[in-house]
Amino acid sequence: VVAAAAVSAASRERARRLLPRAEILPADEVARAATDLLLLAVPDDALGGVVSGLAATGALADGAVVAHTSGAHGLAILGDVDGIALHPAMTFTGADGDLDRLPGIAWGVTARDRAFAARLVTDLGGVPEWIAEDARPLYHAALAHGANHLVTLVNEAADLLRAAGVQRPATVLSPLLHAALGNALELGDAALTGPVSRGDAGTVRKHLDRLAPESAPAYLALARRTADRAIAAGRLRPQDAALLLDVLASAHATVGSPS
Numbered sequence: 521v522v523a524a525a526a527v528s529a530a531s532r533e534r535a536r537r538l539l540p541r542a543e544i545l546p547a548d549e550v551a552r553a554a555t556d557l558l559l560l561a562v563p564d565d566a567l568g569g570v571v572s573g574l575a576a577t578g579a580l581a582d583g584a585v586v587a588h589t590s591g592a593h594g595l596a597i598l599g600d601v602d603g604i605a606l607h608p609a610m611t612f613t614g615a616d617g618d619l620d621r622l623p624g625i626a627w628g629v630t631a632r633d634r635a636f637a638a639r640l641v642t643d644l645g646g647v648p649e650w651i652a653e654d655a656r657p658l659y660h661a662a663l664a665h666g667a668n669h670l671v672t673l674v675n676e677a678a679d680l681l682r683a684a685g686v687q688r689p690a691t692v693l694s695p696l697l698h699a700a701l702g703n704a705l706e707l708g709d710a711a712l713t714g715p716v717s718r719g720d721a722g723t724v725r726k727h728l729d730r731l732a733p734e735s736a737p738a739y740l741a742l743a744r745r746t747a748d749r750a751i752a753a754g755r756l757r758p759q760d761a762a763l764l765l766d767v768l769a770s771a772h773a774t775v776g777s778p779s
Contacts, residue, residue, distance in 0.1 A: 521539050521541070521542045522541075522542055522543065522553055522554075523542050523543045523544075523545050523549065523550045523553040523554070524539050524542045524543075524544060524545070524550060525544070525545060525546060525547040525550045526544055532544055534614055537616070538616070538619075547570065547574070547579075548573075548574060548577055548579040549579075551574045551579035551580055551581070552579050552581060554581060554584050555581050555583070555584055556583075556584055556585070557584060557585050557587060557640075558580070558581075558584055558585070558586045558587070559587050559588075559589065559606075560586065560587070560588040560589070561588075561589045562588075564590045564591075564592050564593060567588055567590050567593055567597055568597050571586070571588075571597065571598055571599065571601060572599065575599070575600075575601060580601060585602060585603060585604060585636070586598060586601050586602065586603035586604075587603055587604040587605075587606040587640070588603065588604075588605060588606065589606060589607055589608065590605065590607060590660075591607040591609075591628055591656065591659065591660035591663060591664075592656055592657050592660040593605060593656060594630040594651070594652075594653040594654075594656045595630055595631075595632070595653060596653060602632075604629065604630070604631040604633075604636075604637050604640070605628070605629065605630040605631070605651075605656065606627060606629055606631075606637065606640070606641070607627060607628040607629075607660070608622070608625055608627050608646065609625055609626040609627065609628060609649070609663055610622070610625045611667055622644055622645050622646065623645035623646075624645065624646070624647070625645075625646050625647070626646065626647050626648075626649045627641045627644075627646045627647065627648055627649060628649050628651045628656070628659050628660075628663075629641060629648045629649065629650055629651065630650070630651050630652070630653055630656060634648075634650070672738075673738075673742075674693065674697065676735055676738065677689070677693060678690065678693060679735075680731075680735070681693070683732075708753075709749050709750070709752075709753035709755060710753065710755070712746065712749070712750055712753070712755055715727075716743050716746045716747050716750060716756070716764065717746070717750045717755050717756055718756075719756055719757075719760040719761050719763070719764045720764070721763040721764040721766070721767045724743060724764060724767055724768070725767050725771075727739065728740065728767075728771045728775070733775075736771075736775045737775055740768065740771055740772060740775055743768055744768050744772070747761060747764060747765060747768065
């Protein structure tokens with residue numbers, strides 16, 4: 521890495537720490553310094569403007585490949601610029617340990633030159649997963665739904681445990697959530713346990729009665745989707761689900777769906 525762009529004080533400090541040999545330059549100068557590969561790691565909604573701006577100012581070097589890390593976008597966002605959509609299926613927080621998470625992960629790739637893209641991903645220790653241009657929003661929705669919403673779900677659960685008097689929620693949740701995640705990845709819907717899968721309408725009603733107003737809509741939406749999947753998978757017989765579905769429908773009318 522010969523150059524990087526960073527704007528905020530925190531990002532400039534992080535770039536200096538993680539890329540000590542790279543110059544910290546304005547974006548157009550970074551692009552001009554990228555004679556072989558330019559990596560655009562910017563917010564999804566900013567990507568189109570960055571590409572068009574660099575192209576309009578002549579900052580993109582002839583022969584350089586432009587790769588972006590957006591999961592939602594493919595090649596169309598690059599216009600006439602030769603490039604690759606190169607999205608790591610991993611979460612990064614800007615910590616020093618982020619690089620340790622790269623080996624073995626999948627990369628959602630859309631590229632005209634698959635050989636070059638595959639070599640690039642392999643050099644990074646990853647495995648290419650080829651994603652069609654029109655499938656990228658769905659691919660990215662899957663990852664955001666699974667990872668980003670998981671963070672919210674875990675923190676919601678931790679907040680509820682604190683409200684119930686548990687001093688260290690992580691101690692309670694860690695073994696449970698690791699087991700649930702492992703079972704779900706291995707067994708699919710067969711991993712489902714709990715009151716919804718048993719049709720325990722009374723328990724679910726008690727939950728909804730005690731949840732804070734800001735938490736109830738999300739719980740309700742997930743409980744209903746869990747019931748649908750449990751019925752479809754044969755984990756919950758429709759006749760056993762009737763009272764539970766009535767409870768969820770009644771609560772939906774009272775609480776409403778999450779906005």
